[in-house]
Amino acid sequence: MHAWPASEVPALPGKGRDLRIHDTATGGRVTLAPGPVARIYVCGITPYDATHMGHAATYNAFDLVQRVWLDTKRQVHYVQNVTDVDDPLLERAIRDGIDWVGLAERETALFREDMTALRMLPPQHYIGAVEAIPGIVPLVERLRDAGAAYELEGDIYFSVDADPHFGQVSNYTAELMRHLSAERGGDPERPGKKNPLDPMLWMAAREGEPSWDGASLGAGRPGWHIECVAIALDHLGMGFDVQGGGSDLIFPHHEMGASHAQALTGEFPMAKAYVHAGMVALDGEKMSKSRGNLVFVSKLRRDGVDPAAIRLALLSHRYRDDWEWTDQVLQDALERLGRWRAAVSRPDGPSADALVEELREALSDDLDTPTALAAVDRWAALQTAEGGTDDSAPGLVSRAVDALLGVAL
Numbered sequence: 556m557h558a559w560p561a562s563e564v565p566a567l568p569g570k571g572r573d574l575r576i577h578d579t580a581t582g583g584r585v586t587l588a589p590g591p592v593a594r595i596y597v598c599g600i601t602p603y604d605a606t607h608m609g610h611a612a613t614y615n616a617f618d619l620v621q622r623v624w625l626d627t628k629r630q631v632h633y634v635q636n637v638t639d640v641d642d643p644l645l646e647r648a649i650r651d652g653i654d655w656v657g658l659a660e661r662e663t664a665l666f667r668e669d670m671t672a673l674r675m676l677p678p679q680h681y682i683g684a685v686e687a688i689p690g691i692v693p694l695v696e697r698l699r700d701a702g703a704a705y706e707l708e709g710d711i712y713f714s715v716d717a718d719p720h721f722g723q724v725s726n727y728t729a730e731l732m733r734h735l736s737a738e739r740g741g742d743p744e745r746p747g748k749k750n751p752l753d754p755m756l757w758m759a760a761r762e763g764e765p766s767w768d769g770a771s772l773g774a775g776r777p778g779w780h781i782e783c784v785a786i787a788l789d790h791l792g793m794g795f796d797v798q799g800g801g802s803d804l805i806f807p808h809h810e811m812g813a814s815h816a817q818a819l820t821g822e823f824p825m826a827k828a829y830v831h832a833g834m835v836a837l838d839g840e841k842m843s844k845s846r847g848n849l850v851f852v853s854k855l856r857r858d859g860v861d862p863a864a865i866r867l868a869l870l871s872h873r874y875r876d877d878w879e880w881t882d883q884v885l886q887d888a889l890e891r892l893g894r895w896r897a898a899v900s901r902p903d904g905p906s907a908d909a910l911v912e913e914l915r916e917a918l919s920d921d922l923d924t925p926t927a928l929a930a931v932d933r934w935a936a937l938q939t940a941e942g943g944t945d946d947s948a949p950g951l952v953s954r955a956v957d958a959l960l961g962v963a964l
């Protein structure tokens with residue numbers, strides 16, 4: 556699939572700091588020191604509804620990871636998937652009486668527009684589940700042939716007991732895993748499974764549902780976790796730097812992905828850091844397509860809200876925190892954007908060299924965006940109150956805010 560156009564990332568004087576980031580698997584901070592090319596996989600959307608502020612917040616976090624790396628003069632190899640066939644997508648298409656392919660294409664197109672408007676850097680490889688099927692089938696065959704998968708009434712399940720590291724991404728209790736498995740696409744109640752948590756790798760063709768040639772697996776469609784493993788291993792290989800997503804992907808999705816990869820390669824973990832963004836809520840509940848309590852990026856854009864303000868609203872929260880979207884959050888962001896734009900539109904101002912270093916320090920410190928925004932606020936306040944004589948400062952602030960925060964002033 557094609558991704559979306561990249562906005563320019565201005566080069567800043569000097570060099571950024573290495574990223575220290577919270578890793579879910581170890582439960583602590585890791586300092587990432589990638590080679591000249593940093594590798595990141597971010598789980599993409601299931602395209603059955605428009606991009607809401609929760610999605611946008613999660614993609615914003617991983618956009619910042621890349622901006623920190625780019626500022627250290629590294630290249631970034633970024634892969635993202637689109638879960639363009641899965642139960643919730645098929646269910647929505649049936650509910651609305653529309654073709655599932657058309658639904659996925661329409662919502663993916665809208666996602667690209669939203670990402671472009673928000674100046675999110677595009678992945679180099681943007682891969683749909685459907686186009687990944689030829690790569691998924693041989694992986695499932697290998698898992699089955701290695702004894703890490705088994706058949707149940709034509710469906711192929713992964714055996715979590717095949718992975719000695721199972722549980723070491725989420726570190727959740729057995730009880731919580733069981734609960735979340737049922738809630739997030741698993742089928743712990745299905746009789747005949749070796750372990751109730753075992754996830755499906757390949758679902759045999761069902762009446763009225765799309766299916767593909769699965770070679771020795773028979774016709775069917777892929778499970779969710781193997782989709783991301785196949786795409787990540789194909790385009791990044793084992794041991795890439797970051798796997799990212801919202802905290803609702805910790806279990807089962809990222810846990811199972813690490814297990815699939817372990818069983819395939821003998822290595823653990825698949826990613827050096829498992830990084831998870833907090834959940835954005837609306838009216839006290841997690842914003843989710845299934846609940847329908849949504850604020851859409853595209854709706855705000857249609858209402859004339861500047862995407863830079865939407866981005867500033869996202870940045871005003873620390874990525875790991877759960878937070879609530881309110882009109883006030885957006886209002887504050889609009890006001891801040893106005894203050895910053897006024898401050899950089901003067902011919903000179905107070906020196907911004909220290910500000911650039913403050914931004915670098917804040918972002919490298921587990922993406923501390925509230926501290927980063929406060930630093931720009933201080934510079935803007937000083938500019939308004941006293942001004943300054945450095946005629947390179949407003950331009951430098953503008954470029955730094957663009958390069959490091961993705962906000963065009």
Ligand code: 5CA
Nearest residue numbers: 598599600601609610613638800801834835842
């Ligand atoms: N296609 C799969 C990943 S392979 C999927 O989870 N798709 S999704 O459309 O449901 O979610 C896309 C991303 O947005 C995921 O990283 C998910 O964790 C994140 N996300 C979903 N809802 C929220 C929310 N309310 N707040 C923050 N992030 C969210």
Ligand code: ZN
Nearest residue numbers: 598599783808
């Ligand atoms: Zn995924």
